[in-house]
Amino acid sequence: MKPAPFGYARAATLDDVFSLLAEHGDDAKILAGGQSLMATLNMRLSEPEILIDINRIDGLAGIEDTGDTIRIGAMTRHVDVEESDLVATHAPMIAAAMEHIAHPAIRNLGTFGGSIAFADPAAELPACAVALEATMHVAGKDGTRDITATDFFKGLYETALGEGEILTAVSVPKIAAGWKSGFMELARRHGDYAIIGLCAHLQFDGAKFSDTRLVFFNAGDRPVSAPQTAALLNGQSWSDALSEKLSASLKEELDPPDDLNADGPMRKHLAGVLVKRTLAPLAGA
Amino acid sequence: MDKNVDISLTVNGEKITKRVEARTNLVDFLRYEIGLTGSHVGCEHGVCGACTIRVDGRIVRGCLMAAAQADGADVWTIEGVTETGEIRALQDAFVERNALQCGFCTPGMLLTIAELMERKPDASRDEIREYISGNYCRCTGYQAIVDAVEMTRGTMGKMGASAGRKGASA
Numbered sequence: 001m002k003p004a005p006f007g008y009a010r011a012a013t014l015d016d017v018f019s020l021l022a023e024h025g026d027d028a029k030i031l032a033g034g035q036s037l038m039a040t041l042n043m044r045l046s047e048p049e050i051l052i053d054i055n056r057i058d059g060l061a062g063i064e065d066t067g068d069t070i071r072i073g074a075m076t077r078h079v080d081v082e083e084s085d086l087v088a089t090h091a092p093m094i095a096a097a098m099e100h101i102a103h104p105a106i107r108n109l110g111t112f113g114g115s116i117a118f119a120d121p122a123a124e125l126p127a128c129a130v131a132l133e134a135t136m137h138v139a140g141k142d143g144t145r146d147i148t149a150t151d152f153f154k155g156l157y158e159t160a161l162g163e164g165e166i167l168t169a170v171s172v173p174k175i176a177a178g179w180k181s182g183f184m185e186l187a188r189r190h191g192d193y194a195i196i197g198l199c200a201h202l203q204f205d206g207a208k209f210s211d212t213r214l215v216f217f218n219a220g221d222r223p224v225s226a227p228q229t230a231a232l233l234n235g236q237s238w239s240d241a242l243s244e245k246l247s248a249s250l251k252e253e254l255d256p257p258d259d260l261n262a263d264g265p266m267r268k269h270l271a272g273v274l275v276k277r278t279l280a281p282l283a284g285a
Numbered sequence: 286m287d288k289n290v291d292i293s294l295t296v297n298g299e300k301i302t303k304r305v306e307a308r309t310n311l312v313d314f315l316r317y318e319i320g321l322t323g324s325h326v327g328c329e330h331g332v333c334g335a336c337t338i339r340v341d342g343r344i345v346r347g348c349l350m351a352a353a354q355a356d357g358a359d360v361w362t363i364e365g366v367t368e369t370g371e372i373r374a375l376q377d378a379f380v381e382r383n384a385l386q387c388g389f390c391t392p393g394m395l396l397t398i399a400e401l402m403e404r405k406p407d408a409s410r411d412e413i414r415e416y417i418s419g420n421y422c423r424c425t426g427y428q429a430i431v432d433a434v435e436m437t438r439g440t441m442g443k444m445g446a447s448a449g450r451k452g453a454s455a
Contacts, residue, residue: 001329002308002313002329003308003310004308005288005306005307005308006288006307006308007286007287007288007307008288008290008307008351008353010353010356031351031354034349034350034351034354035331035346035349038310038331038348038349038350038351039330039331039349041308042310042329042330042348042349043330049286050286051307051351053351053353053354055354079343099415102331102419103334103418103419103420104344104397104400104401104416104419105334105337105344105345105346105397105419106331106346106349106419108343108344108345109340109343109345109346109349109350189418190414190415190418191415191418191419
């Protein structure tokens, strides 16, 4: 379908964005990469009065090494994250996730910040951000503030962004010595949204897990952490018995929804499959 | 509020200035305003890949980009890359391997594969399949398409520099 008519404003600065947002409020939508927005407009699921195009604002794109973190500008295209040596070295989970985000033509235009701010619970990057304890940098007309990834995602397509605020960058802590990251998702077709996916970030003490974070996507209305199951790993080495214990625990801890691709019980089962397939190789088993 | 936007861009090497409705997407702009009907419109929500267009050296979904966003851009369509001869070997291979029947997906397939051959000239069959996973073919199936790409593998990469590429290293 064709979208309903809308106005279009090209912001040159963040101040342009803030004044346009103040003027139009909820009738305005921010146009970043547009790879989700344009589809919803075409399907007339959304009919904003005006799109505020932030593609020409200087300084919103790029990946930099800030010492302890990698700072990824909100307007950085997925393809540039995918090809970044900094990301590959210091945030291997994100590097592994990139090829699963839709298809090349969509990754060429879609943005890192757009995917985070859209907060689709089936998307890869929000879950990566939570698992890696990333920090969201947000700006509004009254200044800037930082929000932790866990606090940022509030529900289905819902974030902690206030009225008139936009996401400007995300800082991802560099992976520390002794830590490993795993990423895996199950989808019927490469590039489709996952039936369920897992971001795992783990610290090892020799062959034993010492600190573990498990975050699932498409398992609820936002990225879903499984701290109880993760705690079972601490002090353990990988074994089949442990794997079964983890699967059983996930069935208690997770409450994934039913949809056309899978029902809740199937997703719970697949969560255990993902944990086994992701963690066993990381543990060298 | 003005729902029109003035844009100026290059299409297949030719400078174009037009006034467009803000809601016009890039592929409709190319088809209806410029008359370049080689880029096809399928699903109109970014799933099928029929509208694949090259913008500033990278392929995009023509249905998921507003024409207004293409202001100042260097746009190449299947007509342009055919004329420059950039993807000639690939087109010949498609014919030889019967890699199309109705041809609806073919322009999008060709532009997608041209980008793969530039980024990874030695792509394996699995990598070729992954790269075209966002391009639907509903008649030939993918086997013949992958066969055709394999025929040209390794020979395409150097050809890409001619038409609107910013260069693989950029």
